Amino acid sequence: QQQVKQSPQSLIVQKGGISIINCAYENTAFDYFPWYQQFPGKGPALLIAIRPDVSEKKEGRFTISFNKSAKQFSLHIMDSQPGDSATYFCAASKGLTGGGNKLTFGTGTQLKVEL
Amino acid sequence: DTAVSQTPKYLVTQMGNDKSIKCEQNLGHDTMYWYKQDSKKFLKIMFSYNNKELIINETVPNRFSPKSPDKAHLNLHINSLELGDSAVYFCASSSGLALNTEAFFGQGTRLTVV
Numbered sequence: 001q002q003q004v005k006q007s008p009q010s011l012i013v014q015k016g017g018i019s020i021i022n023c024a025y026e027n028t029a030f031d032y033f034p035w036y037q038q039f040p041g042k043g044p045a046l047l048i049a050i051r052p053d054v055s056e057k058k059e060g061r062f063t064i065s066f067n068k069s070a071k072q073f074s075l076h077i078m079d080s081q082p083g084d085s086a087t088y089f090c091a092a093s094k095g096l097t098g099g100g101n102k103l104t105f106g107t108g109t110q111l112k113v114e115l
Numbered sequence: 116d117t118a119v120s121q122t123p124k125y126l127v128t129q130m131g132n133d134k135s136i137k138c139e140q141n142l143g144h145d146t147m148y149w150y151k152q153d154s155k156k157f158l159k160i161m162f163s164y165n166n167k168e169l170i171i172n173e174t175v176p177n178r179f180s181p182k183s184p185d186k187a188h189l190n191l192h193i194n195s196l197e198l199g200d201s202a203v204y205f206c207a208s209s210s211g212l213a214l215n216t217e218a219f220f221g222q223g224t225r226l227t228v229v
Contacts, residue, residue: 034217034218036220038156041222041223042222042223043119043205043207043220043221043222043223044158044205044220045220046217046218046219049217087156089158096163096165096170096171098163098165098168098170099145099146099165099166099170100145100146100148100163100165100170100209101146101209101216101218102160102163102171103150103158103160103218104160105157105158105159107155107156107157108156108157108158
C-alpha cells in the first residue's frame with residue numbers, strides 16, 4: 001500500500017519554466033512534509049519542508065503548496081535551471097515516541113531541465 | 116568534514132556471503148536510520164535507532180542485523196546475501212530532541228549480489 005503517491009514519474013521542462021510535482025497522502029497522522037532532491041550517485045538532501053499548519057512555504061525558487069483537506073501537497077520550482085535536473089522525492093513523516101521520525105517517501109520524479 | 120559517511124561506497128559479492136556496511140555521523144544526532152533504495156529508486160526505511168536503542172524494524176528479513184555500538188555509529192550486517200538484496204543502502208541521521216527534524220543522508224552503498 002503506497003501511503004504517499006507522487007506524480008509525474010518524469011518531467012521535462014524548458015529552462016526558465018515552472019516545474020510542478022504533486023503528492024498525495026493517506027495517513028492523517030503525518031505532520032511533516034519534506035521534499036528531498038537526489039543527484040545521481042548521491043544521497044537525498046532536504047530541499048524544503050512544510051508542516052500542516054501552513055498552506056504555503058517559499059524558499060528562493062522553491063515553493064511548497066499544502067492542502068490539508070485534500071491531503072495533497074506540491075513542489076513548484078520557478079525559473080527552472082539545468083542544475084535542477086535531479087530526482088525529487090516527496091515524503092511524509094510522523095514523529096516517533098522513541099525519538100526521531102519515520103519518513104515515508106513518494107516514488108520519485110525525475111526532472112530534466114533542457115536549455 | 117562529511118556529516119554522514121558510509122563505507123564502502125560499492126560492494127560486489129556473491130550469493131550466500133555475509134557482508135557489513137558501516138555508517139558514522141558527526142552531527143551529534145541521537146537518531147540513525149537505514150533506508151533501502153531499490154532499482155526503481157523507491158526509498159523505504161529499514162531500521163531506526165535512537166541512542167543505540169532499536170525504534171523501528173520494518174519487517175526486514177532477520178538476515179539483516181543492525182548494530183549501534185554508540186549513537187554516532189550504526190552498522191548493517193547482512194547474512195546469506197541473496198540476489199534480491201541488490202540495492203543502494205542509505206544511512207541517515209536526525210536529531211532526536213525534537214520530533215520531525217531534517218534527516219541527513221549518507222552517499223549510499225551500492226550493493227550488487229551476483
